[in-house]
Amino acid sequence: MSSAQALSDDATRLAWAACAAVTDPEVPVLTIEDLGVLRDVRLVDGRAEAVITPTYSGCPAMDMIALQVELALEHAGFHAPRVITVLSPAWTTDWMSEAGKDKLRAYGIAPPIGPVGRRALFGQDEIACPRCSSSNTVKVSEFGSTACKSHWRCKACAEPFDYFKCI
Amino acid sequence: MSTNPLFEMSLRLADDALVLGHRLSEWCGHAPVLEEDLALANLALDLIGQARSLYSYAGKVEGAGRDEDALAYCRREAEYHNCLLVEQPNGDFALTIVRQFLFAAAMHPFHQEMTRSSDPTLAAIAAKAEKELAYHLRHAAEWVIRLGDGTDESRRRTEAALDHLWTFSGELFEVDAILRTAIDQGLVPNPTDLRAVFDATVDDVLAQADLARPKDGWMQTGGRMGRHSEHMGFLLTELQYLQRLHPNARW
Numbered sequence: 001m002s003s004a005q006a007l008s009d010d011a012t013r014l015a016w017a018a019c020a021a022v023t024d025p026e027v028p029v030l031t032i033e034d035l036g037v038l039r040d041v042r043l044v045d046g047r048a049e050a051v052i053t054p055t056y057s058g059c060p061a062m063d064m065i066a067l068q069v070e071l072a073l074e075h076a077g078f079h080a081p082r083v084i085t086v087l088s089p090a091w092t093t094d095w096m097s098e099a100g101k102d103k104l105r106a107y108g109i110a111p112p113i114g115p116v117g118r119r120a121l122f123g124q125d126e127i128a129c130p131r132c133s134s135s136n137t138v139k140v141s142e143f144g145s146t147a148c149k150s151h152w153r154c155k156a157c158a159e160p161f162d163y164f165k166c167i
Numbered sequence: 168m169s170t171n172p173l174f175e176m177s178l179r180l181a182d183d184a185l186v187l188g189h190r191l192s193e194w195c196g197h198a199p200v201l202e203e204d205l206a207l208a209n210l211a212l213d214l215i216g217q218a219r220s221l222y223s224y225a226g227k228v229e230g231a232g233r234d235e236d237a238l239a240y241c242r243r244e245a246e247y248h249n250c251l252l253v254e255q256p257n258g259d260f261a262l263t264i265v266r267q268f269l270f271a272a273a274m275h276p277f278h279q280e281m282t283r284s285s286d287p288t289l290a291a292i293a294a295k296a297e298k299e300l301a302y303h304l305r306h307a308a309e310w311v312i313r314l315g316d317g318t319d320e321s322r323r324r325t326e327a328a329l330d331h332l333w334t335f336s337g338e339l340f341e342v343d344a345i346l347r348t349a350i351d352q353g354l355v356p357n358p359t360d361l362r363a364v365f366d367a368t369v370d371d372v373l374a375q376a377d378l379a380r381p382k383d384g385w386m387q388t389g390g391r392m393g394r395h396s397e398h399m400g401f402l403l404t405e406l407q408y409l410q411r412l413h414p415n416a417r418w
Contacts, residue, residue: 054216054295056212056213056216056295056299057213057216057217057219057220057292057295057296057299058211058212058213058214058215058216058217058219059212059216060212086291087220087288087291087292087294087295088287088290088291088294089291089294090291090294090295090298091295140202141202141203141205141206142206142302142305142306142309143202143205143206143209143210143302143306144205145205147209147212147213151202151205165302167298167299167302
């Protein structure tokens with residue numbers, strides 16, 4: 001590997017690390033890397049380009065995330081970075097990292113039960129309470145505090161909780 | 168009407184999503200229970216998100232410098248090509264739910280098929296919308312069953328909503344000349360091919376709700392050509408208020 005190539009790889013790694021540290025404004029324990037929202041970071045003619053994809057079509061956090069990615073790249077020394085939003089391939093909860101799922105659970109949100117299939121979308125699987133791990137839970141509402149979550153209640157410990165929907 | 172089938176199809180789908188999303192957003196703060204307030208706002212958010220992607224793309228395809236805001240806020244009533252179903256007023260909760268159910272039952276299979284569009288952007292938008300509409304359909308179907316098989320009052324209201332809105336269901340399956348061209352180009356699926364899926368969903372859910380399916384009779388039409396019901400003008404007055412009063416205002 002030439003030294004120029006090695007320099008460029010180091011820069012790309014640095015740019016990736018800067019973007020990967022950006023957190024989801026609605027679920028601040030998760031980074032956009034944990035979520036699978038960060039798809040790619042590359043250097044094009046010396047300019048950093050980050051590629052992100054929305055979770056839901058109308059996710060109101062996307063503009064905020066794009067702005068934070070841009071700022072993170074600026075802070076890391078990449079001037080005039082570009083943030084590109086792509087729709088394809090469509091985001092899926094299957095892209096959420098295991099570390100991300102653990103963080104969600106610790107935060108009090110039941111992580112998506114993957115992998116996504118028609119069964120997961122329509123036949124309700126058992127959702128374990130993120131607090132007491134009981135499977136004796138009941139869905140309160142299909143839609144919760146944000147587009148990506150539904151609202152559940154644990155019948156064992158009586159606590160309400162959010163479940164990150166499979167999509 | 169534009170003669171570019173890609174532009175026209177993007178616009179129709181965007182108008183459907185925007186107008187229904189706007190109607191649902193009118194429930195914000197007024198739904199019968201807090202959970203439904205959140206649910207209806209979430210549905211609205213999905214639909215307006217889909218509309219944004221479609222309007223942005225339509226603007227690009229048209230190449231006349233119109234962006235998503237120009238298309239959403241700065242057209243006249245006759246230039247909106249949404250189906251008449253989505254512009255019907257919210258009425259009571261039963262009417263809103265039945266409207267949502269009929270729309271999702273028709274549009275979920277449509278987007279599922281459109282994921283195979285010959286146009287990669289339409290396919291990408293459909294791949295997202297398809298997953299969202301699966302949830303919309305399930306939510307609406309559960310409510311139709313609960314209301315139809317609920318109290319005498321909820322049943323009476325749901326029957327009335329179904330009878331009233333059924334006359335708007337025919338338009339969802341109409342194929343005019345420009346849609347025919349779009350189908351021939353592989354841009355969008357043929358809705359008449361998807362009629363059987365819609366019928367099966369409707370029959371299944373109505374059977375569980377113990378509701379009779381209305382007879383197919385005279386059907387409303389005109390939205391795709393920009394001929395709207397009287398409600399559309401009032402809706403647009405509210406939707407466009409800020410842009411009309413303060414042109415090019417930015418958030």
